[in-house]
């Protein structure tokens with residue numbers, strides 16, 4: 205009784221067919237085009253995302269019939285479309301797109317607007333969907349009038365894929381995706397009319413919000429009447445895939461950037477460090493919340509070593525090179541390529557390499573680069589602890605989690621156990637896990653024996669040395685702040 209997971213990410217989409225014991229049967233992946241029409245603008249062709257996702261699904265199924273489909277997606281990205289033609293009125297505006305920065309700055313001057321935004325658990329930032337949606341309404345000729353007449357539909361990528369898969373029958377989203385839009389009251393669990401008015405988004409454009417595991421209709425595009433039983437945002441899906449379901453459970457996904465989610469149970473905690481309060485999961489009407497923080501540059505630092513500096517030939521080589529020396533010899537790389545996120549929040553800062561001497565060579569720079577990822581994780585963990593959710597252990601995934609040396613360095617810096625699961629495709633697995641559970645094929649979340657850990661990294665190293673490395677890092681950060 206296989207379960208099909210669709211994982212529509214930011215640069216590629218994939219489909220993975222899981223067996224009823226949770227093992228991978230078959231998978232397929234396709235990249236899609238990134239459009240950068242102006243500096244800071246990022247767009248996707250929503251039709252291309254759907255076509256690529258459908259093609260992957262067919263490849264992964266290879267003629268088999270899935271018993272349920274679960275869909276995980278890049279979050280915050282918005283699409284507006286005409287349900288009569290089935291065509292988007294504009295390219296999707298991607299979460300990375302900064303075109304509405306000025307609009308957000310203007311709105312942020314109004315204390316009443318900020319009070320409304322507090323209902324969402326988010327910050328007034330172009331990252332989230334609302335101002336992107338408003339931009340399409342304001343800038344594509346005729347779209348606002350058509351939206352107000354109820355002639356158009358809008359949604360995040362999950363909603364778009366669902367609408368296409370069900371042949372236009374279901375216009376819905378789940379609470380995790382809704383919680384990233386700036387239009388959703390995370391405590392009352394509904395679209396907020398005041399926020400819709402603030403951003404100028406007609407309420408009738410928005411999809412119905414359901415539980416993350418629910419009945420989302422069926423599709424006839426992948427064999428007859430295949431039920432769609434889960435929608436979820438990608439980071440939340442990874443948390444489910446790692447079975448982070450109890451308060452205090454934490455996961456970090458180390459990809460290009462790093463996203464850390466800590467489950468806070470049924471309490472939507474408000475951070476003192478500008479961490480986001482978000483919906484981790486909604487099942488049977490019960491909402492689980494999380495605090496979320498991110499490191500802007502993680503795997504991208506390794507890409508930079510490889511592509512810009514030519515210090516390593518492959519990302520994986522960073523591990524052996526870092527291990528070839530005893531220390532980075534006082535060198536620190538602060539990879540603030542695009543500013544620094546939580547808990548420092550220095551959006552205009554740019555990176556530095558400090559403490560270099562005649563002895564600083566390739567290996568020291570590579571090691572300092574990997575150390576920067578561990579040190580940033582420690583700073584982020586400090587913010588979580590200060591907000592009342594100290595990490596008891598950390599579950600890791602993403603491409604960078606393959607690096608044993610780095611995972612050990614993280615365990616050493618955080619002084620907690622780092623666990624790497626057997627399935628590294630945690631995002632797709634989280635979507636499949638929910639869909640399979642709703643279909644009665646997989647057991648309830650938290651069932652022992654249904655999650656396997658491949659490797660555990662226990663905190664080690666000499667504590668004084670570990671702390672000295674962190675103190676040096678804080679000094680390096682100070683040079684960046686100009687103090």
Ligand code: ADP
Pocket residue numbers: 213458459460461502503504505506507519520521522523602603604605606607
């Ligand atoms: P994304 O989903 O953001 O594209 P992935 O989860 O596929 O990212 O992870 C890819 C990133 O991980 C790349 O930035 C790459 O540099 C980094 N990476 C992959 N393998 C390793 C490794 N063994 N050591 C360090 N970094 C790695």
